[in-house]
Amino acid sequence: MKAWEKNIRKVTPYVPGEQPKVDGIIKLNTNENPYGPSKRVEEIKYDMDNLRKYPDPKIELLVDAIAEYHGLTSDKVFVGVGSDDVIAMAFMTYFNSDKPILFPDITYSFYDVWADMLHIPYERVPLNSDFRIVKEDYIGRECGGIIFPNPNAPTGILESVDFIEEIVKANPDVIVIIDEAYIDFGGETVLPLIDKYDNLVITRTFSKSRSMAGLRIGYAMANPVLIKYLNDVKYSFNSYTLNSLSIILGTESVKDDAYFKETVQKVINTREWFTEEAKKLGFRVLPSSSNFVFAEHEKLSGNEIFEYLKANKIYVRHFSSPRIDNFLRISIGTDEEMKALVNCLRQQIEAL
Numbered sequence: 001m002k003a004w005e006k007n008i009r010k011v012t013p014y015v016p017g018e019q020p021k022v023d024g025i026i027k028l029n030t031n032e033n034p035y036g037p038s039k040r041v042e043e044i045k046y047d048m049d050n051l052r053k054y055p056d057p058k059i060e061l062l063v064d065a066i067a068e069y070h071g072l073t074s075d076k077v078f079v080g081v082g083s084d085d086v087i088a089m090a091f092m093t094y095f096n097s098d099k100p101i102l103f104p105d106i107t108y109s110f111y112d113v114w115a116d117m118l119h120i121p122y123e124r125v126p127l128n129s130d131f132r133i134v135k136e137d138y139i140g141r142e143c144g145g146i147i148f149p150n151p152n153a154p155t156g157i158l159e160s161v162d163f164i165e166e167i168v169k170a171n172p173d174v175i176v177i178i179d180e181a182y183i184d185f186g187g188e189t190v191l192p193l194i195d196k197y198d199n200l201v202i203t204r205t206f207s208k209s210r211s212m213a214g215l216r217i218g219y220a221m222a223n224p225v226l227i228k229y230l231n232d233v234k235y236s237f238n239s240y241t242l243n244s245l246s247i248i249l250g251t252e253s254v255k256d257d258a259y260f261k262e263t264v265q266k267v268i269n270t271r272e273w274f275t276e277e278a279k280k281l282g283f284r285v286l287p288s289s290s291n292f293v294f295a296e297h298e299k300l301s302g303n304e305i306f307e308y309l310k311a312n313k314i315y316v317r318h319f320s321s322p323r324i325d326n327f328l329r330i331s332i333g334t335d336e337e338m339k340a341l342v343n344c345l346r347q348q349i350e351a352l
């Protein structure tokens with residue numbers, strides 16, 4: 001072993017879903033949106049001369065557009081390179097206590113990676129046997145902060161605004177981050193609570209409902225004091241986070257609300273159709289408010305289905321973690337893609 005090895009920061013990285021380089025596949029493994037971004041985005045003419053210059057470190061154009069969209073002042077919005085970047089900055093900024101931060105045992109698998117890397121103590125709080133968050137587990141406990149997605153991932157299960165308010169209210173001394181990556185697919189946001197509770201931070205992404213995973217845009221919303229602390233950390237780390245093309249295209253997307261609502265509704269309709277079809281095929285499907293469903297089959301293992309689908313060029317996500325290794329997380333594609341998936345599943349099941 002080289003002497004310098006002992007000085008290396010060793011981390012166990014997050015493993016992103018596969019981005020296969022094969023043509024003709026049906027890709028339902030990373031919760032992307034099957035519909036392209038708004039036509040307004042396609043029509044933008046980007047002046048390549050802009051590339052000479054650094055982008056606006058304040059990301060003002062996009063911060064202002066997001067603030068206006070949500071009816072907020074701009075000092076309540078922070079924009080970053082996807083919500084992964086925003087949440088990583090939020091961990092650095094808000095979770096600086098010796099007490100453990102709390103998040104569910106089954107949740108977005110990046111949270112423990114950031115916590116490990118930043119030496120933030122944490123505790124994974126078990127979901128109940130129905131895969132739901134138990135509110136009482138987050139109340140009356142000393143902790144260094146709380147984070148969970150609503151709807152949760154990979155379960156897709158949504159909790160109510162009242163449910164979350166109780167947790168935020170019971171933890172006034174620490175920051176509670178609600179990761180609303182999937183909230184547009186049928187959930188009610190806790191956004192109005194940021195004016196009522198000074199310890200609440202909400203994160204969002206353009207990767208799912210806005211169909212722009214490739215541009216890497218995410219944002220946080222909170223009171224101006226918390227946003228200022230987040231910016232202080234950002235400027236201590238990397239001041240030019242978002243590139244100038246993403247700033248311009250992201251801003252156009254926010255302006256086309258009709259297209260946004262239409263495509264989100266299409267995804268919801270397809271999700272409801274697919275859920276019923278999957279149940280008919282013998283799947284248990286958790287109630288989803290997201291652009292994916294989490295399902296297990298009564299006879300076939302998660303891995304068997306995963307491998308069969310992959311052999312048929314259909315990619316879904318399988319996690320080999322305890323409690324969920326029999327489940328598949330299936331992103332909602334177009335109607336045609338989901339019909340092809342149902343047909344493929346039917347073939348496998350009928351051959352039993």
Ligand SMILES: Cc1ncc(COP(=O)(O)O)c(C=O)c1O
Nearest residue numbers: 082083084108149153181205207
């Ligand atoms: C719960 C949750 N939060 C955050 C993210 C990160 O999204 P992005 O970095 O693309 O904004 C994801 C992506 O899958 C997610 O599932």
